[in-house]
Amino acid sequence: MRPRPGRAPHRRSSRARDAVLEAADDLLVERGYAGVTIEGIAERAGVAKQTIYRWWPSKFEILMDTFLEDAENELKIPDTGSTAEDLRKHLRRLARFLTREPAGQVMLALIGQAQHDRAMAVVFQQRYSDERRALDRSILERGVARGDVRDDVDLDFVVDVLYGPLFHRVLLAGLPVNSQFIDALVDDVFPSLAGRPPGPQ
Amino acid sequence: MRPRPGRAPHRRSSRARDAVLEAADDLLVERGYAGVTIEGIAERAGVAKQTIYRWWPSKFEILMDTFLEDAENELKIPDTGSTAEDLRKHLRRLARFLTREPAGQVMLALIGQAQHDRAMAVVFQQRYSDERRALDRSILERGVARGDVRDDVDLDFVVDVLYGPLFHRVLLAGLPVNSQFIDALVDDVFPSLAGRPPGPQ
Amino acid sequence: MRPRPGRAPHRRSSRARDAVLEAADDLLVERGYAGVTIEGIAERAGVAKQTIYRWWPSKFEILMDTFLEDAENELKIPDTGSTAEDLRKHLRRLARFLTREPAGQVMLALIGQAQHDRAMAVVFQQRYSDERRALDRSILERGVARGDVRDDVDLDFVVDVLYGPLFHRVLLAGLPVNSQFIDALVDDVFPSLAGRPPGPQ
Amino acid sequence: MRPRPGRAPHRRSSRARDAVLEAADDLLVERGYAGVTIEGIAERAGVAKQTIYRWWPSKFEILMDTFLEDAENELKIPDTGSTAEDLRKHLRRLARFLTREPAGQVMLALIGQAQHDRAMAVVFQQRYSDERRALDRSILERGVARGDVRDDVDLDFVVDVLYGPLFHRVLLAGLPVNSQFIDALVDDVFPSLAGRPPGPQ
DNA sequence: GAATAACCGAGACGGTACGTCCAGTCTTGAA
DNA sequence: TTCAAGACTGGACGTACCGTCTCGGTTATTC
Numbered sequence: 001m002r003p004r005p006g007r008a009p010h011r012r013s014s015r016a017r018d019a020v021l022e023a024a025d026d027l028l029v030e031r032g033y034a035g036v037t038i039e040g041i042a043e044r045a046g047v048a049k050q051t052i053y054r055w056w057p058s059k060f061e062i063l064m065d066t067f068l069e070d071a072e073n074e075l076k077i078p079d080t081g082s083t084a085e086d087l088r089k090h091l092r093r094l095a096r097f098l099t100r101e102p103a104g105q106v107m108l109a110l111i112g113q114a115q116h117d118r119a120m121a122v123v124f125q126q127r128y129s130d131e132r133r134a135l136d137r138s139i140l141e142r143g144v145a146r147g148d149v150r151d152d153v154d155l156d157f158v159v160d161v162l163y164g165p166l167f168h169r170v171l172l173a174g175l176p177v178n179s180q181f182i183d184a185l186v187d188d189v190f191p192s193l194a195g196r197p198p199g200p201q
Numbered sequence: 202m203r204p205r206p207g208r209a210p211h212r213r214s215s216r217a218r219d220a221v222l223e224a225a226d227d228l229l230v231e232r233g234y235a236g237v238t239i240e241g242i243a244e245r246a247g248v249a250k251q252t253i254y255r256w257w258p259s260k261f262e263i264l265m266d267t268f269l270e271d272a273e274n275e276l277k278i279p280d281t282g283s284t285a286e287d288l289r290k291h292l293r294r295l296a297r298f299l300t301r302e303p304a305g306q307v308m309l310a311l312i313g314q315a316q317h318d319r320a321m322a323v324v325f326q327q328r329y330s331d332e333r334r335a336l337d338r339s340i341l342e343r344g345v346a347r348g349d350v351r352d353d354v355d356l357d358f359v360v361d362v363l364y365g366p367l368f369h370r371v372l373l374a375g376l377p378v379n380s381q382f383i384d385a386l387v388d389d390v391f392p393s394l395a396g397r398p399p400g401p402q
Numbered sequence: 403m404r405p406r407p408g409r410a411p412h413r414r415s416s417r418a419r420d421a422v423l424e425a426a427d428d429l430l431v432e433r434g435y436a437g438v439t440i441e442g443i444a445e446r447a448g449v450a451k452q453t454i455y456r457w458w459p460s461k462f463e464i465l466m467d468t469f470l471e472d473a474e475n476e477l478k479i480p481d482t483g484s485t486a487e488d489l490r491k492h493l494r495r496l497a498r499f500l501t502r503e504p505a506g507q508v509m510l511a512l513i514g515q516a517q518h519d520r521a522m523a524v525v526f527q528q529r530y531s532d533e534r535r536a537l538d539r540s541i542l543e544r545g546v547a548r549g550d551v552r553d554d555v556d557l558d559f560v561v562d563v564l565y566g567p568l569f570h571r572v573l574l575a576g577l578p579v580n581s582q583f584i585d586a587l588v589d590d591v592f593p594s595l596a597g598r599p600p601g602p603q
Numbered sequence: 604m605r606p607r608p609g610r611a612p613h614r615r616s617s618r619a620r621d622a623v624l625e626a627a628d629d630l631l632v633e634r635g636y637a638g639v640t641i642e643g644i645a646e647r648a649g650v651a652k653q654t655i656y657r658w659w660p661s662k663f664e665i666l667m668d669t670f671l672e673d674a675e676n677e678l679k680i681p682d683t684g685s686t687a688e689d690l691r692k693h694l695r696r697l698a699r700f701l702t703r704e705p706a707g708q709v710m711l712a713l714i715g716q717a718q719h720d721r722a723m724a725v726v727f728q729q730r731y732s733d734e735r736r737a738l739d740r741s742i743l744e745r746g747v748a749r750g751d752v753r754d755d756v757d758l759d760f761v762v763d764v765l766y767g768p769l770f771h772r773v774l775l776a777g778l779p780v781n782s783q784f785i786d787a788l789v790d791d792v793f794p795s796l797a798g799r800p801p802g803p804q
Numbered sequence: 805g806a807a808t809a810a811c812c813g814a815g816a817c818g819g820t821a822c823g824t825c826c827a828g829t830c831t832t833g834a835a
Numbered sequence: 836t837t838c839a840a841g842a843c844t845g846g847a848c849g850t851a852c853c854g855t856c857t858c859g860g861t862t863a864t865t866c
Contacts, residue, residue, distance in 0.1 A: 011832070013842070033317035039821060048844045053823065108316045111372060115313025116234035125375045133374065156376070157385055160366035165358075168365030171312060171372060173334065174326045175357070184358055192393035214811070240852060249813045254854070413858065415816070435719035441847060450818040455849070510718045513774060517715025518636035527777045535776065558778070559768075559787055566771030567763035573714060573774060575736065576728045577759070586760055594795035616837075640826060651839045656828065807866085817856070823848100830843075835836105 012055065019045035020052055021066045028063065029102045033109040036063070060113055060120050063106050064127055070103035071128065077135050083143030084195070088186045090139065091166060095177040098170050111171065133159060140194065150196045158194045165189075213256065220246035221253055222270075225263045230303045234310040237264070261314055261321050264307055265328060271304035272329065278336050284344030285396070289387045291340065292367060296378045299371050312372065334360060341395065351397045359395045366390075414457065421447035422454055423471075426464045431504045435511040438465070462515055462522050465508050466529055472505035473530070479537050485545030486597070490588045492541065493568060497579045500572050513573065535561060542596070552598045560596045567591075615658065622648035623655055624672075627665045632705045636712040639666070663716055663723050666709055667730060673706035674731065680738050686746030687798070691789045693742065694769060698780045701773050714774065736762060743797065753799045761797045768792075 023045035027036045036059050042049045056062045074097055078089040098104040110128075114121040136159045143149030162185055169175050224246035228237045237260050243250045257263045275298055279290040299305040311329075315322040337360045344350030363386055370376050425447035429438045438461050444451045458464045476499055480491040500506040512530075516523040538561045545551030564587055571577050626648035630639045639662050645652045659665045677700055681692040701707040713731075717724040739762045746752030765788055772778050 011842070016843080032319075037821060038823080042844095046844085048846095049823080050825090050845085051843065054842075112313040112316025115309045115316075115372065118233075121375060125373075129374050154385075157366075157382070160369045160374070160382075161362065161386075161390055164365030164367070164369030165361035166365070167369050167373065168361045171316065172326075172368065173330055173361070174322060181358070181361075184355075185362075189362055189390070189394060193390060217812075238852060239854085243813095247813085249815085250854080251814090251856085252812060255811085413816070418817075434721075439847060440849080444818095448818085450820095451849080452819085452851090453817060456816075514715040514718025517711045517718075517774065520635075523777060527775075531776055556787075559784070562768035562771045562776070562784075563764065563788075563792055566767030566769070567760075568767070569775065570763045570767030570770050573718065574728075574732055574770065575763070576724060576732065583760070583763075586757075587764075591764055591792070591796060595792060619838080641828080642826060645839090649839080651841085652828080653830085653840090654838060657837085805866105808864095810862095812859105812861070814858085814860105815856100816858100817854105819853075819855105820851105821853100822851075825846105825848075827845080827847105828843105830841100832840085832842105833838105835838085 013051075016045070016047050016051050017055070019047055020056075020062060021069075023047075024059065024062045025066045025102065025106060028106055028109055033112065058120075060110065060117075061123070063110055064123065067103065067106045067110055068127060070106070071132075074101070074103060075132075075135075077138055079142070083139060083146070083148050084186050084190065086139045086142075087162065087190060088182060090136075091162070091182045091185060092179070094163075095166055095170075095182060098166075099177060108170070136163065143194075148196055149194050153194045155194075158190075161193060162190060214252075217246070217248050217252050218256065220248055221257075221263060222267045224248075225260065226267045226303065226307060229264065229307055229310055234314065259321075261311065261318075262324070264311055265324065268304065268307045268311055269328060271307070272333075275302070275304060276333075276336075278339055280343070282347075284340060284347070284349050285387050285391065287340045287343075288363065288391060289383060291337075292363070292383045292386060293380070295364075296367055296371075296383060299367075300378060309372070337364060344395075349397055350395050354395045356395075359391075362394060363391060415453075418447070418449050418453050419457070421449055422458075422464060423468045425449075426461065427468045427504065427508060430465060430508055430511060435515065460522075462512065462519075463525070465512055466525065469505065469508045469512055470529060472508070473534075476503070476505060477534075477537075479540055481544070483548075485541060485548070485550050486588050486592065488541045488544075489564065489592060490584060492538075493564070493584045493587060494581070496565075497568055497572075497584060500568075501579060510573070538565065545596075550598055551596050555596045557596075560592075563595060564592060616654075619648070619650050619654055620658065622650055623659075623665060624669045626650075627662065628669045628705065628709060631666060631709055631712060636716065661723075663713065663720075664726070666713055667726065670706065670709045670713055671730060673709070674735075677704070677706060678735075678738075680741055682745070684749075686742060686749070686751050687789050687793065689742045689745075690765065690793060691785060693739075694765070694785045694788060695782070697766075698769060698773075698785060701769075702780060711774070739766065746797075751799055752797050756797045758797075761793075764796060765793060 020041055023041045024036055027040055027044065031040075038049055038052055038059060041047075041059070041062065042052055052062070056065075075090075075093060078086050078093075080086055080089065096104075098108065110120075110124055114124040133156070137155050140149050140155045140158055144151050144155075165185060166177060166181075169177050169181070221242055224242045225237055228241055228245065239250055239253055239260060242248075242260070242263070243253055253263070257266075276291075276294060279287045279294075281287055281290065297305075299309065311321075311325055315325040334357070338356050341350050341356045341359055345352050345356075366386060367378060367382075370378050370382070422443055425443045426438055429442050429446065433442075440451055440454055440461060443449075443461070443464065444454055454464070458467070477492075477495060480488050480495075482488050482491065498506075500510065512522075512526055516526040535558070539557050542551050542557045542560055546553050546557075567587060568579060568583075571579050571583070623644055626644045627639055630643055630647065641652055641655055641662060644650075644662070644665070645655055655665070659668075678693075678696060681689045681696075683689055683692065699707075701711065713723075713727055717727040736759070740758050743752050743758045743761055747754050747758075768788060769780060769785075772780050772784070
């Protein structure tokens with residue numbers, strides 16, 4: 001049961017893996033997506049290009065690896081006991097992530113690249129979007145179980161209505177996403193669409 | 202001071218301009234954004250690279266020119282007399298544009314590129330998003346004037362709530378956007394957020 | 403009749419050409435054939451790799467160009483009036499060229515490469531060996547005309563017998579080629595094989 | 604009979620050695636000198652690269668090993684009792700070896716490589732040329748002892764004059780080496796240079 | 805109707821990065 | 836200790852485009 005040390009088949013160097021991910025991340029933040037090159041990553045990571053090509057098919061996948069680790073750490077689903085509060089916390093966290101943090105820049109770059117290339121769009125959906133949607137739904141599903149979310153609405157639709165406006169602002173409008181914006185979503189849109197007053201019965 | 206002998210001559214060749222825009226468009230559809238290269242456009246358009254560089258700063262701007270022409274033609278704001286019906290028609294048109302038409306592919310590519318490069322994001326917003334938001338608002342503003350849209354809601358917020366879910370599906374989820382989805386936005390989300398029953402005064 | 407200036411079709415840069423030839427030459431002398439790389443030439447010549455690939459198919463051809471210019475200048479056929487003296491002078495010049503001069507190193511490298519690759523061997527023969535053999539023969543042909551070379555021997559065979567031993571030493575043996583060696587060829591081998599005493603008639 | 608545990612074991616695997624030599628030989632014939640790579644040899648021989656590096660410093664030395672074995676077998680010095688006939692036989696054998704046989708291709712490749720690299724030239728001379736010259740001389744030395752070769756000529760010089768023309772044709776000219784060519788060397792050049800009529804005394 | 809200057813096609817140029825191949829070194833586990 | 840396997844750093848390959856730069860040839864007015 002214990003992972004025997006030195007057992008991984010064909011002993012990939014974790015030193016190289018980590019250096020590559022970090023270098024790619026840094027380059028993206030410093031120079032933007034086009035400034036991330038395999039050669040640049042290799043040089044900064046102190047790694048040979050061949051090592052990169054051995055383990056990743058494209059810079060997209062490298063950034064995907066970085067991003068997924070960050071998303072897992074930074075975008076945990078809260079559980080406060082109140083659906084509205086879970087949504088508020090999570091939307092705020094997400095807005096901050098997208099607009100202020102390096103890892104959010106990586107995410108935006110990946111979304112951008114996915115618009116350019118069908119294959120990468122599929123990778124992004126399979127490795128991120130699908131699982132993320134399940135997580136996003138989980139807040140609502142807890143609400144359904146708890147009784148403060150209606151059980152007769154399509155939760156996928158609710159997810160799109162709650163998260164879509166945020167992405168619309170960030171990806172298309174370049175308008176600020178502030179607390180009022182989030183609050184309006186949580187306090188106005190959510191209740192009228194899916195909320196149910198925690199009443200008797 | 203003396204621009205005398207030989208008088209002001211040439212102007213830009215519209216033949217070249219059109220050929221370039223069409224070539225860029227075709228290449229994008231055939232090969233994706235990365236497959237659009239200045240050399241490729243020049244060759245296909247039968248135009249010299251220098252001619253392209255003379256009139257456009259980047260392939261992004263070339264595609265921007267194509268896209269703006271298409272958007273103006275294809276995404277006209279309807280005016281049926283009913284806000285809900287205007288929204289329904291327009292959202293359906295937009296969904297179809299994004300998911301089915303070549304010009305929609307161009308738009309998605311431009312949105313994608315805007316995520317990679319701040320400067321291009323600014324260009325996209327100034328040349329498209331700002332004006333588009335005004336157009337999108339105009340449906341609602343007519344509704345306010347007409348009395349079937351509440352006058353105490355932030356119309357920009359309503360725009361994000363109505364259009365955001367659509368883009369969320371298209372840009373991030375890869376899920377289908379069908380009539381029910383649009384209808385749910387128009388019939389459920391819109392009325393509860395901004396609709397007002399056309400009552401007496 | 404006069405070459406109109408700026409007439410060459412598509413204006414190849416002679417600056418680039420010269421810099422490439424010189425860089426290749428220098429690299430060969432400094433680092434040997436394997437040390438001549440297209441990248442190294444490009445860097446040293448201050449030229450883009452693509453420029454090299456545009457005009458030469460391989461480093462072999464680059465060195466061939468250098469070598470042919472040098473050979474033309476350095477291996478002129480002497481004309482002293484005496485076949486034996488012409489041979490002596492030419493063989494000495496050749497021996498010195500091969501064993502002491504940078505251009506001789508280039509020649510040896512090309513001969514070496516020709517052993518590795520049939521296509522290059524053909525290029526070497528067509529661009530050098532064939533013409534050189536004609537030049538080498540010309541010494542003997544003048545001798546035939548003059549009467550101090552027999553007219554019943556195959557001059558190609560004589561060329562092989564006179565030049566072959568020199569190359570045998572240089573290419574295979576690594577033994578010194580001194581004046582005695584040349585003199586033995588001219589004074590012993592040549593007369594008995596092809597010489598004719600300048601007699602009456 | 605069981606190798607006691609902790610015993611000084613292994614010696615060089617002759618299976619690996621043979622497989623490497625054969626693979627190198629095959630690759631040279633199939634793909635030329637540049638097509639012989641350590642990786643290619645290792646793969647074809649079913650051997651690890653490390654094993655090759657353990658026993659040979661370069662592909663040159665691998666081919667050298669192959670070649671020396673072949674030369675020893677294929678280029679035996681004949682002993683017919685007549686110097687002229689020994690020369691004729693040996694020169695014919697050599698011509699055929701160089702122009703027709705796989706092992707001759709290896710030899711030409713090694714000679715070629717020796718022109719590119721001083722160190723390899725030295726190896727080639729020490730491991731082949733010096734010994735070969737002794738063998739070539741031995742034909743003449745037997746002739747001297749026997750009395751049909753003059754004893755006042757430098758036999759090294761005679762070797763160069765007899766073998767040089769052959770290599771000149773093969774290495775430089777790309778001209779055919781046929782029986783007449785060999786016969787002319789043996790019947791015209793050799794007697795006048797070093798032959799002595801087998802007379803009395 | 806001739807002069808003239810911006811425009812055009814063509815494409816060479818110095819560069820950067822691509823993705824691949826191979827060199828030579830190192831490490832692992834089996835025999 | 837050797838071996839097969841194969842990951843590692845590193846360097847060069849030959850290609851594709853970038854954006855800049857002539858080069859001549861072609862308009863299309865305006866004197």
